[in-house]
Amino acid sequence: MRFTIDSVPKRPGRTNEDFAGVVPGAAVVIDGAGIPGTEEICRHGVAWYAHRLGGTLLGLLPLDGSLTTLLAEAIEQVTDAHRDTCDVASPISPSATVALLRVREGTAEHLVLGDTTVVLDRHDAAPLVVTDAREVVISRTYEARLKDVPAGSDDYRRILAELRTHRNQPGGFWLAKDDPRAAAQARTGSCPVAGLRGAALLSNGAGRFVDRFGLSDWPGLLAILTTTGPDEVIRRVREAEAHENVAPDDATIVHCTALR
Numbered sequence: 001m002r003f004t005i006d007s008v009p010k011r012p013g014r015t016n017e018d019f020a021g022v023v024p025g026a027a028v029v030i031d032g033a034g035i036p037g038t039e040e041i042c043r044h045g046v047a048w049y050a051h052r053l054g055g056t057l058l059g060l061l062p063l064d065g066s067l068t069t070l071l072a073e074a075i076e077q078v079t080d081a082h083r084d085t086c087d088v089a090s091p092i093s094p095s096a097t098v099a100l101l102r103v104r105e106g107t108a109e110h111l112v113l114g115d116t117t118v119v120l121d122r123h124d125a126a127p128l129v130v131t132d133a134r135e136v137v138i139s140r141t142y143e144a145r146l147k148d149v150p151a152g153s154d155d156y157r158r159i160l161a162e163l164r165t166h167r168n169q170p171g172g173f174w175l176a177k178d179d180p181r182a183a184a185q186a187r188t189g190s191c192p193v194a195g196l197r198g199a200a201l202l203s204n205g206a207g208r209f210v211d212r213f214g215l216s217d218w219p220g221l222l223a224i225l226t227t228t229g230p231d232e233v234i235r236r237v238r239e240a241e242a243h244e245n246v247a248p249d250d251a252t253i254v255h256c257t258a259l260r
Contacts, residue, residue: 001022001024001025001027001103001256001257001258001259002256002257002258003022003027003254003255003256004225004229004230004254004255004257005020005022005230005252005253005254005255006229006230006231006233006234006251006252006253007019007020007203007250007251007252007253008234008238008250008251008252009250010205010247010248010249010250010251011248015045015047016047016250016252017031017032017033017034017046017047017050017250018030018031018032018050018203018205018250018251018252019032019050019051019053019054019055019252020054020201020252020253020254021054021055021057021058022058022254023058023061023062024062025061025062025102025103025104026058026061026062026100026101026102026103027100027101027199027201027254027256028054028057028058028061028098028099028100028201028254029054029098029099029116029201029202029203029252029253029254030050030051030053030054030057030096030097030098030099030116030176030203031050031096031097031098031114031115031116031203031204031205031250031252032046032047032049032050032094032095032096032250033046033094033095033096033097033114033175034046034094038092038093038094041086041087041090041092041093042082042086042087042088042090042093042094043082043085043086044082044085044086044094045094046094046096048094049078049094049095049096050094050096052078052081053074053075053078053096053098053176056074056077056078057070057071057074057098057100060073060074061100061102066188067100067102067109067110067111067186067188068111068183068184068186068188069183071098071100071111071113071176071180071183071186072180072181072183072184073180074176075176075177075178075179075180075182075183076180079177079178079180083178088177088178089178091161091164091165091167092164093177093178094177095167095175095176095177096114096175096176096177097112097113097114097115097116097132097175097176097203097204098111098112098113098114098116098176098186099111099112099116099117099118099201099202099203100112100118100201101118101199101201101254101256103193103259103260106192106193106194106260107190107191107192107193108120108190108191108192108193108196108199108259109188109189109190110130110188110189110190110199111186111187111188112130112131112132112186112187112188113132113174113175113176113182113183113185113186113187114132114135114173114174114175114176115131115132115133115135115136115204115207116131116201116202116203116204116207117129117130117131117200117201117202117204117207118130118131118199118200118201119199119200119201119202119218119221119222120191120196120199121196121197121198121199121200121222122191122195122196122197123195123196123197124195126218126219127218127219127222128189128191129218130187130189131187131207132173132174132186132187134172134173134174135167135173135175138163138166138172138173139163142159142160142162142163145159146159146160168182174186193259193260194260196259197257198222198226198255198256198257198258198259199255199256199259200221200222200225200253200254200255200256201253201254201256202252202253203249203250203251203252203253204249205237205248205249205250205251205252206230206233206234206237206251206252206253208237208240208241208249208251209221209233209236209237209240212246213237213240213244215236215237215240221233225253225255226255226257229255230253230254230255233253234251234253237251238251
């Protein structure tokens with residue numbers, strides 16, 4: 001496999017809470033999720049959680065076991081690493097979304113937990129786009145309620161706390177956090193490598209290229225990745241954020257080719 005990677009923080013000089021990494025035959029993208037107040041209950045922070053989870057996964061992916069099983073093991077290991085110093089069970093402790101790709105014995109396996117995205121570039125069909133929109137769907141109902149509420153007010157904090165009650169709960173949305181059972185809720189699948197030209201893993205800040213700004217469709221994004229590279233996709237996302245006055249987000253892409 002050949003990999004091209006770009007990962008850019010939301011603003012120059014800011015800590016990047018995304019993680020991207022590869023090992024032979026596998027790739028990982030982690031999108032750290034931060035909530036105001038996280039630093040008060042976890043001395044490590046969101047970037048530490050995302051990078052620790054990503055590094056742990058890179059060490060596990062060459063081993064036998066399903067992607068779901070390996071993600072559960074990684075969540076458990078990272079949670080154990082700060083269980084004694086931080087309130088890992090708090091609703092605002094660090095969490096992350098996950099995208100994985102692994103190629104073994106002629107099969108490409110993928111996993112998505114949360115609103116990261118895996119795009120499989122297929123020879124004879126439209127790209128297969130895998131993401132988990134449950135958090136996005138649930139959050140929309142709260143965005144309307146928050147629109148006219150002063151940020152930082154008691155009502156604002158109450159509504160956010162209510163939103164967080166849906167995290168890692170049946171009927172809610174699922175992230176990597178302190179409970180390894182969340183891994184069982186990931187979107188997973190596999191397909192023969194022979195049917196693929198390549199694949200891309202994107203954090204939600206990079207996925208904005210298609211699903212928020214509509215700068216192209218998924219085949220168009222794959223074409224840019226192939227001809228120019230991930231940095232061009234992220235550059236255009238930054239331009240769109242500035243033009244539409246949208247707060248920038250960390251943006252990360254791993255583009256995989258020559259999968260055999």
